[in-house]
Amino acid sequence: MLAMQSLLTAGIAWAFYVYNGLLAAQGALYGGCIVMFNVWMTNRRMQTAAKIAPGNEIKIFYIAAIQRFIYTLGFFILGMGLLELPPLPMVIAFGCAHLGYFFKKP
Structure with a gap:
C-alpha cells in the first residue's frame, strides 16, 4: 500500500511542479508523506497489538486512531x-494518497 501511495504522491507532486512550481510540489510531497506516515504508524501498531496486549486490541486501535488524528492535525x-507550504497542493495530495487504500491487496 505504501508503494501505491508513494506513486500517487509522486505523480501529484510532479503535476504541481509542472503547473505551479517547486513550492507547490513540495507541499504536495509533504501532504502525501503525512498519509504514508499514518499508514506506517497504523501498520506498526497492528503488528504489535496482538503481541503486547492480547484481548485489548480494540482499545489499542482506538488509541492509535486518536494518535493518527492528532499527528495529522499537527503535521498540517x-x-x-511554520514551513509556509501552500495548503491546496498539500490537501489535494493528502486526499489522493488516501486512494492508495483502494489498491490494497486482500
Missing part, C-alpha cells in the same frame, strides 16, 4: 504555519 499545522 506545521506544514502550513
